[in-house]
Amino acid sequence: MKKTLQIISIQHELAMASGNGLDLDEMFQSFMQASIACLNLTSAYLFLFSDQAGSPIRFIGDTANQIFSQHISVSSQNTAHHETQNKILTRCVSEHISQHDFVSVIFSDDKFYHSFSIPEHGVLVFERVLEIEPIIQNSLEPIFKKLALSCYACLVHQSLLKEMSARKSAEDIIAHQAAHDELTQLSNRRTLTDNLKTSITYCIENNKFGALIFIDLNQFKSINDVMGHDIGDKMLKEVANRLKGITRGKDTVARFGGDEFIILLPDLGDFEQAAELVVNRTATRILDVVEEPFLIGDLIYNISCSMGYEIFPALNGSSCDVIKHADLAMYEAKTLRQRIAIRYQASMSEKLNMRSVYVTELKNALKNNEFMLHYQPQYDANDEIIGAEALLRWNNPKRLEESPDIYIPIAEDSELILAIGDWVLHESCRQLKILQENGLPDSFKKLSINVSAKQLGQENFFENICRAIKTSGIDAKQMTIEITENVLISRIHDAMLLISQLGDIGVDCAIDDFGTGYSSLTYLRRLPSSLIKIDRNFVRDIHKDAENRSIAKMIIALGENLDMNILAEGVECEEELQCLKDLGCYQYQGFYFSRPLAFDQFVELVKTRYLEAC
Numbered sequence: 028m029k030k031t032l033q034i035i036s037i038q039h040e041l042a043m044a045s046g047n048g049l050d051l052d053e054m055f056q057s058f059m060q061a062s063i064a065c066l067n068l069t070s071a072y073l074f075l076f077s078d079q080a081g082s083p084i085r086f087i088g089d090t091a092n093q094i095f096s097q098h099i100s101v102s103s104q105n106t107a108h109h110e111t112q113n114k115i116l117t118r119c120v121s122e123h124i125s126q127h128d129f130v131s132v133i134f135s136d137d138k139f140y141h142s143f144s145i146p147e148h149g150v151l152v153f154e155r156v157l158e159i160e161p162i163i164q165n166s167l168e169p170i171f172k173k174l175a176l177s178c179y180a181c182l183v184h185q186s187l188l189k190e191m192s193a194r195k196s197a198e199d200i201i202a203h204q205a206a207h208d209e210l211t212q213l214s215n216r217r218t219l220t221d222n223l224k225t226s227i228t229y230c231i232e233n234n235k236f237g238a239l240i241f242i243d244l245n246q247f248k249s250i251n252d253v254m255g256h257d258i259g260d261k262m263l264k265e266v267a268n269r270l271k272g273i274t275r276g277k278d279t280v281a282r283f284g285g286d287e288f289i290i291l292l293p294d295l296g297d298f299e300q301a302a303e304l305v306v307n308r309t310a311t312r313i314l315d316v317v318e319e320p321f322l323i324g325d326l327i328y329n330i331s332c333s334m335g336y337e338i339f340p341a342l343n344g345s346s347c348d349v350i351k352h353a354d355l356a357m358y359e360a361k362t363l364r365q366r367i368a369i370r371y372q373a374s375m376s377e378k379l380n381m382r383s384v385y386v387t388e389l390k391n392a393l394k395n396n397e398f399m400l401h402y403q404p405q406y407d408a409n410d411e412i413i414g415a416e417a418l419l420r421w422n423n424p425k426r427l428e429e430s431p432d433i434y435i436p437i438a439e440d441s442e443l444i445l446a447i448g449d450w451v452l453h454e455s456c457r458q459l460k461i462l463q464e465n466g467l468p469d470s471f472k473k474l475s476i477n478v479s480a481k482q483l484g485q486e487n488f489f490e491n492i493c494r495a496i497k498t499s500g501i502d503a504k505q506m507t508i509e510i511t512e513n514v515l516i517s518r519i520h521d522a523m524l525l526i527s528q529l530g531d532i533g534v535d536c537a538i539d540d541f542g543t544g545y546s547s548l549t550y551l552r553r554l555p556s557s558l559i560k561i562d563r564n565f566v567r568d569i570h571k572d573a574e575n576r577s578i579a580k581m582i583i584a585l586g587e588n589l590d591m592n593i594l595a596e597g598v599e600c601e602e603e604l605q606c607l608k609d610l611g612c613y614q615y616q617g618f619y620f621s622r623p624l625a626f627d628q629f630v631e632l633v634k635t636r637y638l639e640a641c
């Protein structure tokens with residue numbers, strides 16, 4: 028009776044310990060403590076199948092090359108393993124591998140080793156010194172089996188947890204990637220659109236206002252092209268961090284495209300005017316952080332940005348409309364070179380519609396031969412005509428007075444510029460030939476022709492120029508190609524190739540509108556161009572405006588250093604001319620001398636000035 032009670036008590040104690048939760052280590056430790064107390068165990072070992080790296084794995088198939096790692100080892104005394112003990116442990120483990128027995132007992136010197144297989148996972152070995160009575164030993168066998176099963180359950184549970192957490196983190200990574208921009212880790216377009224939809228609905232339901240600010244970096248393309256994409260990428264990441272730094276947690280900061288960012292302010296309260304105030308405050312902060320110099324490597328870069336915004340909910344405005352509106356407003360800010368965020372107005376959409384009307388009209392103009400060229404003479408300090416610039420005019424009553432500044436960018440956007448540019452090239456060569464035949468003064472050296480960004484990137488552009496020269500029969504040395512500084516820098520590689528090809532045949536290159544772009548001195552030095560044209564904005568009031576004077580002075584010094592000629596554009600009065608002469612600039616173009624003239628008028632000017640005088 029006493030024995031039975033003892034057995035029941037031991038069984039109970041061990042069974043309780045082995046059923047203790049699903050954490051393997053915890054369960055095993057508690058079983059071990061109970062076993063040490065009840066059975067005089069000295070040590071317990073848990074051997075698990077493991078992979079090369081030692082992590083436990085589930086055993087599948089062949090056992091021959093299976094590696095074991097000792098997962099848990101608990102000892103009641105502080106005894107070091109000795110060699111015999113190691114051998115016996117190895118035997119215990121290998122017996123189970125070959126036989127898959129559930130329980131086995133090995134006797135060695137003064138110890139007994141009880142080992143149990145844990146199906147598919149490993150082997151559990153108990154070591155004890157004193158023999159337990161056989162009756163107790165036998166009665167405990169089901170408990171050890173239960174222990175092995177509990178270990179098994181724990182292992183399965185643990186690997187399940189591991190698998191679940193691995194899957195969860197894989198899912199988290201995929202979800203993060205689907206919602207974020209890879210480079211900047213900001214929200215991507217999709218997340219932005221989703222958040223915008225939610226926020227529009229929220230605002231409609233709660234009579235609140237929200238806003239979306241569209242940001243486009245200025246000069247970024249130049250930096251990317253001139254300094255390389257590595258620097259460009261670093262700058263975009265830095266811009267992203269700075270924008271994140273000035274927004275609240277509930278705002279969405281997204282990268283919308285290359286250098287376009289959007290900030291969504293989802294809840295700006297009950298009043299539209301208050302919302303507008305917050306937008307303007309945010310815009311000021313955006314400008315501050317974007318204009319803060321960027322230190323990348325050893326160099327400092329400066330950029331700015333243009334911003335447009337829309338407040339929502341607008342009447343019937345969808346999320347697409349809100350983005351489109353803010354984009355249009357940004358475009359307006361860029362065109363007007365505004366340093367503040369501009370709010371969308373319906374007139375901007377009208378302007379957009381007008382652009383598409385323009386495109387149709389430009390196509391018709393080409394078809395109906397409505398274009399013509401005007402020529403603005405260029406002068407030297409002795410008042411001699413040294414050349415002329417061919418300027419496009421649209422010979423249509425509605426458009427005649429319009430500057431090409433208005434429709435050239437539209438033509439540029441729609442690719443029509445290639446056909447128009449081709450026409451300009453051939454027409455100017457043809458008319459130059461006529462001028463030569465009529466007789467040009469010796470002082471007349473060059474006819475300048477403007478080319479656009481798209482033309483520079485055009486395949487066969489150089490061949491086109493050669494063809495125009497050949498067909499017209501002019502001398503290549505009488506032609507100058509004008510490329511604006513901005514276009515030149517944004518297409519620096521195309522430009523360098525073209526300029527050196529043109530140089531080989533004697534055609535010169537002029538950098539137009541100089542001072543408005545972001546040229547790198549390194550590139551300027553390497554450009555084989557021969558003329559810099561000071562932008563007319565720096566010539567305006569140069570005799571009164573100290574800032575313009577110092578900019579012009581710097582450009583003139585730069586030209587001298589790089590051995591380039593300098594021509595001032597937009598000279599409108601005697602005082603400006605005198606000031607330019609004083610600064611050392613000796614070539615001019617502007618209304619003071621002559622407005623751009625129709626071809627016949629230009630012919631007449633040359634005739635009365637030079638030919639009739641002879």
Ligand code: C2E
Pocket residue numbers: 403417418419429430431432435448451477478479509539540563596597598599616617618619623
């Ligand atoms: P641009 O190449 O800088 O041409 C000079 C512009 O300054 C011309 O404007 C000319 O009329 C204007 N201008 C000249 N002197 C004065 C002055 O004293 N005061 C003022 N306020 N303006 C003066 P326009 O003809 O309206 O041309 C504007 C721009 O359109 C040109 O600037 C050029 O970038 C572009 N453009 C003109 N023709 C062509 C062309 O055939 N192809 C291309 N791609 N662009 C062209």
Ligand code: MG
Pocket residue numbers: 416477509539
């Ligand atoms: Mg020009």
Ligand code: MG
Pocket residue numbers: 539540560562563596
């Ligand atoms: Mg110019």
